[in-house]
Amino acid sequence: MTDNVYAHEIQKFGSMAELWWDKQGEFWTLHAINPLRLKYIQQFTDINGKRVVDVGCGGGILTEALAQSGANALGIDLSGDLVDVAELHALETKTETVNYQKIAVEKLAEEQPESFDFVTCMEMLEHVPDPGSIISACAKLVKPDGMVFFSTLNRKPKSFLLAIVAAEYVLHMVPKGTHEFKTFIKPHELCQTARTAGLELQGMIGIEYNPIAKRFSLGKNIDVNYIAVFKKQA
Ligand code: SAH
16 A cells, blocks of 8 residues: 555545536536547547556546547546546446546556556646656556656646636636645656656647636647656567
């Protein structure tokens, strides 16, 4: 078992579990960016027929979409409440190729090394005490030559203003207290840790928000929220 978890983070997300699938609710931003991240993943790997693990899956927004795109998808999270919500939602939508488990990624990596065609770990690294340990475990889970996708928040004054001040307090895009600036991760830090874990950078893209149009798009600007994709060296 790992201690690489903040109990308050699990409690915070778990307490909002029943709101997870409300597309206009507290987690609307995850719903809004989901088609974009799915599209980005598809630029690097086929999804259909692939075995994938979604680490820190929450209520399963991405996990379920991956399964509906043909993957055999496993979602893992340390919030039992969120795993329950994810399972229930998959039952409601009759998504059969998805499973969920409450297990630490480090433990799963011990049990099933090199078992997954690709790994996703979205908006999660900034919520754990030791992101490096999560990155290493993701690297261990993926098969040689397989892809690992991470998304997180960049640590810059601009991301403090946009991801915390604007998103939490001015525009009320995400619940107050969702993010803590010091846990944000600069792209070069992510790349360096990933490289040490045997992962080679393949691409990086920003998730940009237009507050006038109230729309997200993928673009070159990685100042705030970004996705990075890596390939495990064979
Ligand atoms: N990846 C999902 C949810 C992001 S919210 C998505 O992008 O749609 C962050 C998630 O990380 C929450 O579900 C929270 O319970 C989970 N989490 C936080 N710390 C964790 C840890 N140590 N291990 C596994 N999951 C964790």
